[in-house]
Amino acid sequence: MRYLPLTPEDRAQMLAAIGAVDIDDLFTDVPQSVRLNAPVDLPAHLGELEVERQLSALAGKNRPAGAGPFFCGAGAYRHHVPASVDHIIQRSEFLTSYTPYQPEIAQGTLQALFEFQTQVAALTGMETANASLYDGSTACGEAVLMAARITRRSQAVLSGGLHPHYAAAIQTLARGPGIAVQRLAPAVDAEAAVIGAIGADTACVVVQTPNVFGQATDVSAIAEACRANGALLIVAVTEVVSLGLLKSPGEMGADIVAAEGQSLGNGLNFGGPYVGLFAAREKHLRQMPGRLCGETVDAEGRRGFVLTLSTREQHIRREKATSNICTNSGLCALAFTVHMSLLGEAGLRRLALLNHQVARKLKAALASVPGVQIPTTRFFNEFAVRLPTPAAAVVETLARRGILAGVPYSRLEPDAGLDDLLLVAATETTCDSDIDAFAKALKEVLA
Amino acid sequence: MNMQSIGRPTRPQTASTDVSAEHAQGLLQTEPLIFELGGWDKTGVDLPEPERGAADDLGDLIRAAPIALPGLSEPETLRHYVRLSQKNHAIDLALYPLGSCTMKHNPRLNEKMARLPGFGDIHPLQPQSTVQGALELMDGVAHWLKTLTGMPAVALPPKAGAHGELCGLLAIRAAHEARGDARKRVLTPTSAHGTNPATAAFVGYEVTEIAQGPDGRVDLEDLAAKLGPDVAALMLTNPNTCGLFERDVLEIARLTHQAGAYFYCDGANFNAIVGKVRPGDLGVDAMHINLHKTFSTPHGGGGPGAGPVVLSEALAPFAPQPWVVKDEDGWRLEEHARGEAERGFGRLSAFHGQMGMFVRAYAYMLSHGSDGLRQVAEDAVLNANYIKARLGDLMSPAFPDGPCMHEALFSDAWLEGTGVTTLDFAKSMIDEGFHPMTMYFPLVVHGAMLIEPTETESKAELDRFCDAVRGLAEAALGAGSDVAALERFKVAPIKAPLRRLDETLAARKPRLKWSAPS
Numbered sequence: 017m018r019y020l021p022l023t024p025e026d027r028a029q030m031l032a033a034i035g036a037v038d039i040d041d042l043f044t045d046v047p048q049s050v051r052l053n054a055p056v057d058l059p060a061h062l063g064e065l066e067v068e069r070q071l072s073a074l075a076g077k078n079r080p081a082g083a084g085p086f087f088c089g090a091g092a093y094r095h096h097v098p099a100s101v102d103h104i105i106q107r108s109e110f111l112t113s114y115t116p117y118q119p120e121i122a123q124g125t126l127q128a129l130f131e132f133q134t135q136v137a138a139l140t141g142m143e144t145a146n147a148s149l150y151d152g153s154t155a156c157g158e159a160v161l162m163a164a165r166i167t168r169r170s171q172a173v174l175s176g177g178l179h180p181h182y183a184a185a186i187q188t189l190a191r192g193p194g195i196a197v198q199r200l201a202p203a204v205d206a207e208a209a210v211i212g213a214i215g216a217d218t219a220c221v222v223v224q225t226p227n228v229f230g231q232a233t234d235v236s237a238i239a240e241a242c243r244a245n246g247a248l249l250i251v252a253v254t255e256v257v258s259l260g261l262l263k264s265p266g267e268m269g270a271d272i273v274a275a276e277g278q279s280l281g282n283g284l285n286f287g288g289p290y291v292g293l294f295a296a297r298e299k300h301l302r303q304m305p306g307r308l309c310g311e312t313v314d315a316e317g318r319r320g321f322v323l324t325l326s327t328r329e330q331h332i333r334r335e336k337a338t339s340n341i342c343t344n345s346g347l348c349a350l351a352f353t354v355h356m357s358l359l360g361e362a363g364l365r366r367l368a369l370l371n372h373q374v375a376r377k378l379k380a381a382l383a384s385v386p387g388v389q390i391p392t393t394r395f396f397n398e399f400a401v402r403l404p405t406p407a408a409a410v411v412e413t414l415a416r417r418g419i420l421a422g423v424p425y426s427r428l429e430p431d432a433g434l435d436d437l438l439l440v441a442a443t444e445t446t447c448d449s450d451i452d453a454f455a456k457a458l459k460e461v462l463a
Numbered sequence: 464m465n466m467q468s469i470g471r472p473t474r475p476q477t478a479s480t481d482v483s484a485e486h487a488q489g490l491l492q493t494e495p496l497i498f499e500l501g502g503w504d505k506t507g508v509d510l511p512e513p514e515r516g517a518a519d520d521l522g523d524l525i526r527a528a529p530i531a532l533p534g535l536s537e538p539e540t541l542r543h544y545v546r547l548s549q550k551n552h553a554i555d556l557a558l559y560p561l562g563s564c565t566m567k568h569n570p571r572l573n574e575k576m577a578r579l580p581g582f583g584d585i586h587p588l589q590p591q592s593t594v595q596g597a598l599e600l601m602d603g604v605a606h607w608l609k610t611l612t613g614m615p616a617v618a619l620p621p622k623a624g625a626h627g628e629l630c631g632l633l634a635i636r637a638a639h640e641a642r643g644d645a646r647k648r649v650l651t652p653t654s655a656h657g658t659n660p661a662t663a664a665f666v667g668y669e670v671t672e673i674a675q676g677p678d679g680r681v682d683l684e685d686l687a688a689k690l691g692p693d694v695a696a697l698m699l700t701n702p703n704t705c706g707l708f709e710r711d712v713l714e715i716a717r718l719t720h721q722a723g724a725y726f727y728c729d730g731a732n733f734n735a736i737v738g739k740v741r742p743g744d745l746g747v748d749a750m751h752i753n754l755h756k757t758f759s760t761p762h763g764g765g766g767p768g769a770g771p772v773v774l775s776e777a778l779a780p781f782a783p784q785p786w787v788v789k790d791e792d793g794w795r796l797e798e799h800a801r802g803e804a805e806r807g808f809g810r811l812s813a814f815h816g817q818m819g820m821f822v823r824a825y826a827y828m829l830s831h832g833s834d835g836l837r838q839v840a841e842d843a844v845l846n847a848n849y850i851k852a853r854l855g856d857l858m859s860p861a862f863p864d865g866p867c868m869h870e871a872l873f874s875d876a877w878l879e880g881t882g883v884t885t886l887d888f889a890k891s892m893i894d895e896g897f898h899p900m901t902m903y904f905p906l907v908v909h910g911a912m913l914i915e916p917t918e919t920e921s922k923a924e925l926d927r928f929c930d931a932v933r934g935l936a937e938a939a940l941g942a943g944s945d946v947a948a949l950e951r952f953k954v955a956p957i958k959a960p961l962r963r964l965d966e967t968l969a970a971r972k973p974r975l976k977w978s979a980p981s
Contacts, residue, residue, distance in 0.1 A: 017835045019568055021921035022842050030849045039841045042848055042866040043739060045708035050744040056610050061832030064572050071826055075581025077596030088586040091813050098508060100541050108555035109548035112569050115765035118899055120959040124551035125764035131497050134976035138531050144975050150622040153813035184810035192667040232524050261518060263526045286597050287587030287814025289767030312969035315962035324969040330661035335670040340661035343623035347763030354544055357497045360534010363506035369513040394524060415590040423588040430799055
């Protein structure tokens with residue numbers, strides 16, 4: 017077995033040193049009645065070549081995004097990740113180290129996290145950011161819990177433009193502390209409707225921009241309404257590249273930002289692992305969930321970084337912790353940071369503009385297809401398309417023709433009565449020929 | 464290259480750093496932050512120039528103010544992060560004896576497989592007819608996990624161990640509520656991982672601690688006394704955080720079930736028993752499995768992980784969405800709480816779980832096979848007992864009688880009178896070329912030092928480690944009468960990129976991001 021270094025002679029010598037006759041002597045605490053005397057009923061070990069064959073065969077049954085025209089978004093986006101990002105995150109020192117609890121020998125991870133926090137704060141326009149959570153949806157759930165702790169109120173209002181899976185993740189997390197979650201009806205231009213739902217016991221309002229239908233909204237008025245009522249505004253962002261072009265949530269008055277960072281540095285990976293970005297106003301620092309990396313000095317006065325304010329966290333505070341989170345998305349956060357450092361502000365702004373430009377081309381092409389309407393009016397790189405027939409069937413038909421045409425809204429929420437809506441996204445990876453092929457095929461399918 | 468500069472910030476290009484040349488350490492140079500290195504209009508990514516007016520439809524939604532993100536060319540970026548990487552210790556460099564963390568070798572085949580376009584470049588919401596291989600792989604992982612644990616069901620979505628605990632307790636809560644028997648309390652031993660009580664509180668339960676007996680295991684009498692009609696679940700790690708198998712586990716399960724509660728097992732230490740005993744045979748109702756521990760997916764400096772939860776017959780109906788099913792059309796994801804899925808407690812996160820980790824774990828499972836996995840547990844336990852035997856005469860094993868499982872636990876009793884603390888001793892290990900062991904955990908053992916070698920260490924590496932620790936231990940034992948010897952421990956580490964860091968300062972005046980010097 018290539019991964020197990022002990023030889024039979026080693027094992028015999030070690031057992032002798034321990035004073036055990038055989039390996040069973042070391043398992044005597046396991047009740048005899050439940051001890052397995054032979055391997056379980058699964059295949060025996062395989063060489064690297066054979067494993068690679070089996071897994072490649074499975075991979076071969078999937079249609080990669082890069083294999084043809086591709087327009088899926090709805091919370092996960094296909095961007096080009098520079099080769100050096102993947103090289104860095106495969107460095108042994110980053111890949112095979114643990115959580116940086118021993119800062120003297122983990123400055124690489126810690127400094128990168130400090131850079132990550134600074135980048136996230138700048139992008140979201142917030143004062144402070146943590147060292148990542150699992151993903152955007154769980155970050156959103158944590159944000160709602162944090163708002164309830166801060167305001168000591170027990171209701172949350174979710175906009176109808178919030179990704180339905182984010183709403184579901186919030187509802188799951190809200191169950192523990194007993195937060196009543198009110199989700200407004202899904203609609204393309206849904207964000208402003210939350211204002212009417214804010215009440216005296218509203219802890220927070222969750223809006224998304226651009227929302228699940230791609231609609232981008234200036235949420236400043238919502239922020240004002242929240243402030244007037246003592247509620248906090250949580251802004252969810254599923255496409256972080258949009259922040260290179262659009263006003264930041266912080267600029268518009270957000271109290272907490274929960275975002276999905278997958279777009280930078282991280283591939284689609286069928287939904288995970290991704291990286292949750294979490295940023296807030298500094299005054300709420302001590303109610304933040306997750307790890308925080310802070311600057312300090314060593315015994316010789318040199319700058320260094322440590323995990324800090326851990327009295328919020330489960331390993332110190334146990335049942336009084338702000339969250340139960342332990343392992344987060346460290347390596348995905350590193351990929352985010354390396355990609356962001358490569359782009360820089362100039363690169364990010366250009367990338368964002370290109371995304372928008374391509375999406376506008378896609379919109380023009382699809383809008384020219386008879387029977388198709390585009391209800392999304394202001395968007396970044398994603399918008400909703402209203403088809404004359406149920407979108408799910410159209411997507412299946414187009415998939416058979418080699419085109420991954422986007423995400424039918426009914427996939428996210430089957431009973432919303434929005435079966436005719438198709439969510440489409442375009443990024444810098446989308447070519448003109450992809451757009452032409454999509455529009456042409458859609459026209460034929462709808463004819 | 465024609466790099467158009469868009470929205471160029473007006474800030475100065477660089478800031479001075481407060482690090483001076485006198486601290487430069489040979490090849491391990493002090494590395495500034497990206498914000499001190501980068502240029503405001505520099506970029507390491509060549510992109511085509513956008514068309515004029517590309518965003519003229521967005522009006523006042525456009526971000527006008529500078530974001531303040533510096534950039535670097537590719538060679539500069541690479542050098543910056545490679546330099547940073549060299550300030551990290553890693554399993555690929557030496558035995559990494561962090562107890563409770565299972566720092567084992569991460570096979571690179573797994574990385575290669577996860578990067579196949581058929582896994583790495585597929586979208587979670589593309590038509591299911593186009594991801595049949597991915598769904599089949601998820602089912603394969605589920606099959607291995609169910610078979611290895613002897614449990615009938617598994618929920619794949621949880622993203623890490625603590626997320627798995629959340630999943631398990633939410634299923635337990637849903638199961639109780641479905642019977643109209645909402646319960647209030649969760650029991651955990653004092654030795655539990657911090658995530659256990661934190662998760663229980665997160666799910667809305669009160670936490671009651673149960674005592675540990677002198678043998679390092681659950682005190683059965685205390686457990687029996689605290690079980691009652693308001694107890695929803697017992698959360699127990701087995702093997703426990705002292706590195707011991709709960710030998711009364713069958714009785715523990717019986718008592719728990721008798722009280723109408725569920726038995727949640729924290730599976731963080733599954734590595735010690737994989738292929739040797741099945742949790743399903745121990746009466747477990749739910750257990751998360753850290754794929755980043757037992758199944759070798761890399762820890763990555765703190766994640767990502769993956770924490771699938773195996774479930775008993777009683778809890779299976781309450782699993783979260785989505786899950787994989789097979790019907791006449793092939794593999795399919797059950798994504799919504801409709802029909803039979805309505806009893807599930809809902810959705811944990813946006814998509815289907817940590818697919819990238821499933822691919823790596825599956826490659827690991829296939830590589831080891833049922834025979835290899837059993838050998839994994841045996842070698843992990845053998846290695847830990849070997850360390851315990853080799854160090855036991857100098858240091859004080861917390862539970863000297865009988866074997867340990869996959870980790871060896873020492874108290875600081877042996878350091879009494881030397882002036883050396885557990886912290887000093889652990890930091891001194893860095894100067895010997897090893898990552899410190901887990902210290903001050905579990906809380907039930909004074910000055911705890913928890914050493915977990917894992918099965919992927921050779922006897923030579925174990926001996927090198929034991930020799931180094933023995934040398935240090937002898938020095939520590941002599942420190943009580945030798946000021947110079949004590950000093951060595953108090954100032955350690957000295958052969959690391961940095962000396963001890965001032966954690967109090969960091970917490971008192973939090974500086975959590977870089978800001979330009981004023």
